Amino acid sequence: MEMPVPDPVILAKRARIVARLAEVLPADALITDPTETRAYECDALTAYRCLPMAVVLPRTTEEVAAVMRACHEEGVKVIPRGAGTSLAGGSLPTPDAVVLGVARMNAVIETDYPNRFIRVQSGRTNLSVTGAVEAEGFFYAPDPSSQLACAIAGNIGMNSGGAHCLKYGVTTNNLLGVTMVTMAGEVVQVGGPYMDAGGLDLLGVICGSEGQLGVVTEAWLRILPKPEGARPVLMGFGSNEVAGACVSDIIKGGLLPVAIEFMDRPCIEATEAFAKAGYPDCEALLIVEVEGSPAEIDEQLGRIKAIAAPHNPVAYREAASEDEAKRIWLGRKSAFGAMGQMGDYICLDGTIPVSELSFVLRRIAELSDGYGLRVANVFHAGDGNMHPLIIFNANKPGDLDLAEALGADILKLCVEVGGCLTGEHGVGVEKRDLMDVQFTRDDMEAQLRVKDVFDPGWLLNPAKVFPLYVTASRRAA
Amino acid sequence: MRPGSEAELAELVRVANAPFVLRGGGTRGIGAVGPGEVMETGGLAGITLYEPGALTLVVQAGTPLAQVEAALAAEGQRLPFEPPDMRGLLGRAGESTIGGVVAANASGPRRVQAGACRDSMIGLRFVDGTGTVIRNGGRVMKNVTGYDLVKLLAGSHGTLGVITEVAFKLLPAPEVAGTLCVDVQKDAQAVEAMAAALGSPFDVTGAAFWPGRGVFLRVEGFETSVRYRLGELTKALARFGAVDEVDGAVWQAVRDVAPFHGREGDVWRLAVTPSEAPGLVARAGADAVMYDWGGGLVWLLVAAGVDLRARLGLFAGHATRVRGAGGVPAFPPEPAALAALSAGLRAKFDPKGVFNPGLMRAV
Numbered sequence: 063m064e065m066p067v068p069d070p071v072i073l074a075k076r077a078r079i080v081a082r083l084a085e086v087l088p089a090d091a092l093i094t095d096p097t098e099t100r101a102y103e104c105d106a107l108t109a110y111r112c113l114p115m116a117v118v119l120p121r122t123t124e125e126v127a128a129v130m131r132a133c134h135e136e137g138v139k140v141i142p143r144g145a146g147t148s149l150a151g152g153s154l155p156t157p158d159a160v161v162l163g164v165a166r167m168n169a170v171i172e173t174d175y176p177n178r179f180i181r182v183q184s185g186r187t188n189l190s191v192t193g194a195v196e197a198e199g200f201f202y203a204p205d206p207s208s209q210l211a212c213a214i215a216g217n218i219g220m221n222s223g224g225a226h227c228l229k230y231g232v233t234t235n236n237l238l239g240v241t242m243v244t245m246a247g248e249v250v251q252v253g254g255p256y257m258d259a260g261g262l263d264l265l266g267v268i269c270g271s272e273g274q275l276g277v278v279t280e281a282w283l284r285i286l287p288k289p290e291g292a293r294p295v296l297m298g299f300g301s302n303e304v305a306g307a308c309v310s311d312i313i314k315g316g317l318l319p320v321a322i323e324f325m326d327r328p329c330i331e332a333t334e335a336f337a338k339a340g341y342p343d344c345e346a347l348l349i350v351e352v353e354g355s356p357a358e359i360d361e362q363l364g365r366i367k368a369i370a371a372p373h374n375p376v377a378y379r380e381a382a383s384e385d386e387a388k389r390i391w392l393g394r395k396s397a398f399g400a401m402g403q404m405g406d407y408i409c410l411d412g413t414i415p416v417s418e419l420s421f422v423l424r425r426i427a428e429l430s431d432g433y434g435l436r437v438a439n440v441f442h443a444g445d446g447n448m449h450p451l452i453i454f455n456a457n458k459p460g461d462l463d464l465a466e467a468l469g470a471d472i473l474k475l476c477v478e479v480g481g482c483l484t485g486e487h488g489v490g491v492e493k494r495d496l497m498d499v500q501f502t503r504d505d506m507e508a509q510l511r512v513k514d515v516f517d518p519g520w521l522l523n524p525a526k527v528f529p530l531y532v533t534a535s536r537r538a539a
Numbered sequence: 540m541r542p543g544s545e546a547e548l549a550e551l552v553r554v555a556n557a558p559f560v561l562r563g564g565g566t567r568g569i570g571a572v573g574p575g576e577v578m579e580t581g582g583l584a585g586i587t588l589y590e591p592g593a594l595t596l597v598v599q600a601g602t603p604l605a606q607v608e609a610a611l612a613a614e615g616q617r618l619p620f621e622p623p624d625m626r627g628l629l630g631r632a633g634e635s636t637i638g639g640v641v642a643a644n645a646s647g648p649r650r651v652q653a654g655a656c657r658d659s660m661i662g663l664r665f666v667d668g669t670g671t672v673i674r675n676g677g678r679v680m681k682n683v684t685g686y687d688l689v690k691l692l693a694g695s696h697g698t699l700g701v702i703t704e705v706a707f708k709l710l711p712a713p714e715v716a717g718t719l720c721v722d723v724q725k726d727a728q729a730v731e732a733m734a735a736a737l738g739s740p741f742d743v744t745g746a747a748f749w750p751g752r753g754v755f756l757r758v759e760g761f762e763t764s765v766r767y768r769l770g771e772l773t774k775a776l777a778r779f780g781a782v783d784e785v786d787g788a789v790w791q792a793v794r795d796v797a798p799f800h801g802r803e804g805d806v807w808r809l810a811v812t813p814s815e816a817p818g819l820v821a822r823a824g825a826d827a828v829m830y831d832w833g834g835g836l837v838w839l840l841v842a843a844g845v846d847l848r849a850r851l852g853l854f855a856g857h858a859t860r861v862r863g864a865g866g867v868p869a870f871p872p873e874p875a876a877l878a879a880l881s882a883g884l885r886a887k888f889d890p891k892g893v894f895n896p897g898l899m900r901a902v
Contacts (some may be wrong), residue, residue: 266690
C-alpha cells in the first residue's frame with residue numbers, strides 16, 4: 063500500500079504551522095509530542111501506521127473552523143478522525159498532515175421527542191446517542207458492531223450500517239442534517255430538523271464521503287420509538303446453499319425481519335470454541351430476529367418456521383427468554399473476537415446480490431484452498447453484505463501480502479457477480495487500489511468533481527478512496 | 540427528441556450547443572424552465588432486472604411508473620416510498636415515468652416511515668452535460684463504495700444530468716392495511732396526536748391531518764398484527780378525540796392532495812419541523828391546507844401571486860411553489876454558501892449549461 067511522498071515544503075514549515083494552530087486552540091487541544099501523537103498513528107486498520115505532524119482535538123465548531131482556516135492558508139492537509147475505529151484506514155495520517163479529531167465534541171445539543179430528532183456534536187459515540195433517548199422509549203437505529211466506541215462523525219464519514227439495517231436503513235437514511243466546516247473554514251448547515259433538505263441533496267453526498275468534503279461537527283439524527291420487543295431464532299442447515307435459499311424465501315414470503323445473520327461452519331466452530339454459546343454442529347446457521355408485541359413475534363416466527371421447513375433445518379431454536387436471546391446473539395457478536403483467537407485476520411466487507419450467495423461461498427472456498435489460507439464467513443445475509451474473515455499469521459513473512467491478495471480476489475468476485483467492494487466499512491486506503499475494478503475512469507472522475515467543488519485544493523484526506531494515479535494531478539495542483 | 544438508447548442520448552448531449560428541457564412523462568415538473576428543445580426519456584423503457592428474492596429492481600428511466608408498480612404487485616412487492624400522482628394537482632396529462640419520480644424525489648405519505656424516494660435508490664446511470672455516461676451505486680442494498688451520487692441526482696430535477704437507469708430496493712407489500720380517523724379539529728392538537736402515534740411502537744406508516752375531517756393514521760402488515768396495533772393506537776389516541784376505523788382510500792387523496800384539485804390559486808409545499816407547522820399555517824392565510832408526514836410536510840393553497848416566503852418569514856425548513864407562476868422563484872433560495880456549492884456542482888456536471896438551465900436556481 064503506497065502513500066504519496068510527503069510535501070517537503072510543508073515539512074519544512076512545521077514550526078510555523080504548529081505556532082498557527084497554537085494561536086487558535088487552547089493548549090490542551092494541540093498535541094505535537096511524538097510520544098503522544100503515536101496514539102493517532104493508525105485507526106483500527108493497524109497494518110498501516112504513520113505519525114502525523116500534529117493532532118488537534120477541538121471542542122467547538124468555531125475551533126474546528128479556525129483550525130481549517132489556518133491549515134487552508136498554510137496548504138496543510140487535514141485528516142479528520144472520529145473515534146479511530148475505521149477498519150479501512152480512513153483516518154490514517156501522513157507525515158505532512160494534521161489529524162483533526164472530534165472525540166471531545168460529544169455533547170447532546172438538543173433532544174426533541176415530539177419531532178423525533180436528536181442534535182449531537184459529531185464526536186458522540188453511536189451507542190450513547192441511543193443512551194441519551196432510551197429513557198423516553200426511543201433509539202438511534204444504525205448499529206455498527208463498533209457502536210460502543212465509534213463516533214457519529216465516523217458513521218457519517220463512512221455511511222455506517224450494522225446488523226439491523228435490513229429494516230431501519232443505514233446512516234444516510236437516518237441523518238436529517240449536519241453542521242459542517244469546509245476546508246476553507248466556512249461553516250455550513252446542510253439540512254436540519256425537518257424531513258427533506260431543500261435544493262440539491264448535498265447531505266446525501268456528504269454522508270459516506272469519507273471525510274473528503276468537510277468536517278462534520280454536529281448532526282441532526284432521526285430517532286425512532288423502540289419496538290415492544292424483539293426475539294431471535296437460530297436455524298442450522300445442511301449446507302450454505304440451503305441456508306442461502308432459506309434467506310431468499312423468507313424475503314419473498316413478505317417478512318421483513320430486523321436482522322438475518324449468516325455463519326458458515328468455520329465460523330460456527332471458531333465461535334463455539336471461544337464463546338460456548340451452544341451453537342449446533344452444522345454447515346451453516348441463520349439468526350433471524352423479528353420485532354413487535356409477543357403475539358406479533360409469535361406470528362412472524364410461525365411463518366418463518368413454515369418457510370424454513372422445506373429446507374430441512376437440522377436445528378431450530380426460538381429464544382424463549384431474554385437469556386436465551388442473548389445466548390443466540392452471543393456467538394455472532396463474539397465472532398470477530400473468536401477469529402482473533404485463531405490468528406490474525408483481515409475482515410472484508412463486500413456486498414453481493416443475495417441470489418449469488420451460494421456461488422460466492424463456493425468460490426471463496428476454492429480461493430481459500432488455492433491460497434492455503436482459512437476463510438470464515440459471517441455476514442448480514444438479508445442485504446448481502448458479507449464479512450469473510452481471512453486468517454493469517456502476521457509473524458510469518460509474506461503471509462500478510464498473501465492474505466491481502468486473497469482479499470482482493472474475493473472483492474473482485476463480489477464486483478463480478480454484481481456487488482461492490484464495501485457495504486459499510488468504507489474504502490479508505492484499504493480498498494482504494496481496487497476502485498478501478500468497480501468503477502470506470504469516467505465513474506470515478508464524476509465523483510472527483512464533487513471533491514473539486516468542496517475542496518478545490520485537495521487538502522482534506524486526499525490520499526484515500528481513489529487510486530493514487532487517478533487523483534495525482536489534482537493532489538499535485 | 541426521443542433517443543432510443545442511452546448511447547444515442549449521450550451522443551445528442553455530447554454535440555449539443557443549445558439547452559434541452561428534459562421530460563419524462565411531464566406530470567410532475569415544477570418551476571419555470573427556460574426555452575430549449577424537449578428531450579424525452581420515453582425511448583429508454585423496460586425493466587432491466589427484477590429479483591424478488593433480493594428485493595431489488597433495475598429499471599430504465601423512461602418506463603411508466605404504472606408499469607413498474609404493476610410488475611412489483613405481481614410479485615407481492617412495492618416501491619416503499621408511495622410516489623404521488625401529481626396530475627390532478629398540477630392539471631397535467633401524460634404518464635409518469637420512474638425517471639421523473641426520481642428526478643423529483645417524489646415521496647408520498649409512507650415517507651414518514653419508509654424514507655423518501657432517495658432512500659430506496661441503490662444505484663443509477665446518467666448522462667452528464669458533456670455526454671459522458673456515469674454509473675454510481677449498484678444493485679445491492681448495502682454499498683458505500685465511493686461517493687453517493689445516487690442521492691445527489693435524486694431530486695436534482697434534471698439539472699445535473701439525464702438519468703437513464705435506476706436501481707431500487709423494494710419492500711414486500713403488506714397483507715393488509717388499516718386506517719384510523721381521530722376526530723381532532725385544531726391544527727396544534729392534530730400535530731400532537733400525530734406525534735403521539737409516530738412516537739408509539741406501533742409502526743405507523745402514514746400520519747396526515749385533513750382539516751375539517753381529522754387526523755388519519757395508517758398501519759400495515761399481517762392481519763392479526765394490524766388488528767392489534769389499531770386497537771392499541773385507538774386506546775393511545777382516545778385523549779385527542781373519538782377514534783374510528785375508516786376506509787384506506789383516504790391515503791390516495793392525501794398523497795395526491797386531492798382536496799386542492801380543480802381549485803384556483805397557487806400551491807405551495809413546506810418542509811418543516813412538525814411542531815412548527817401550525818404556527819406557519821396560521822400565518823399563511825391559505826384557502827386550503829393538508830398536513831402529511833406527521834406535520835413535516837404541509838400543502839397550502841394560496842391566492843395566485845402571493846410571496847408566501849415573505850409572508851411566513853424565516854423558519855427551520857423551506858417553501859417550494861409547486862403550482863403557479865411569476866414573481867418569486869419556485870425553488871427555495873439557498874444560503875449563499877450552499878448556493879455556491881450547488882452552482883459549483885452544476886458547473887462541473889453540466890459545464891455547457893444544457894440541462895433545464897436556471898430551473899433550481901433562485902433567479
